[in-house]
Amino acid sequence: MEHVTVTKTYRFSAGHRLAIKGLTDEENFRIFDTCSNPRGHGHDYYLEVKAAGEIDPVSGVAVPESTLDEAVLPVIDDLDYKRLDVEVPYFSDNQPTGENIAEYLWKRLGDGLGKSLVHIRLSETATSYFEFYEEETYPYER
Ligand code: NI
Numbered sequence: 001m002e003h004v005t006v007t008k009t010y011r012f013s014a015g016h017r018l019a020i021k022g023l024t025d026e027e028n029f030r031i032f033d034t035c036s037n038p039r040g041h042g043h044d045y046y047l048e049v050k051a052a053g054e055i056d057p058v059s060g061v062a063v064p065e066s067t068l069d070e071a072v073l074p075v076i077d078d079l080d081y082k083r084l085d086v087e088v089p090y091f092s093d094n095q096p097t098g099e100n101i102a103e104y105l106w107k108r109l110g111d112g113l114g115k116s117l118v119h120i121r122l123s124e125t126a127t128s129y130f131e132f133y134e135e136e137t138y139p140y141e142r
Pocket of ligand 1: 016034035041042043
């Protein structure tokens with residue numbers, strides 16, 4: 001079956017400190033570099049959400065923008081302007097690394113978008129991003 005994908009980019013800002021409890025600041029710096037700064041710091045995250053669908057012959061739309069917004073905005077809202085490791089319970093047990101934030105977003109967005117969610121990309125800095133997708137739906141079915 002052929003699919004078209006629709007991608008929309010969202011932005012949120014959040015703070016974190018990456019550190020393994022019990023390690024010294026020096027040891028944490030070796031693992032997490034500047035993201036281990038004991039006083040924390042922030043990033044402007046860009047989240048690309050890609051959903052697949054079939055084009056509706058009447059509207060010409062495969063995935064309405066409102067469908068994406070309704071699924072994504074409440075999830076983003078839970079993270080925006082938060083200190084992730086302090087204020088978001090999920091990240092008190094899981095380091096708020098780009099990888100773990102992307103996995104968290106992938107799971108939560110999947111709850112709202114179901115199988116139409118095919119790919120997310122979370123950019124943490126201008127030079128690093130993290131991706132999540134299901135192997136069996138990527139590349140897209142033909
Ligand atoms: Ni950081």
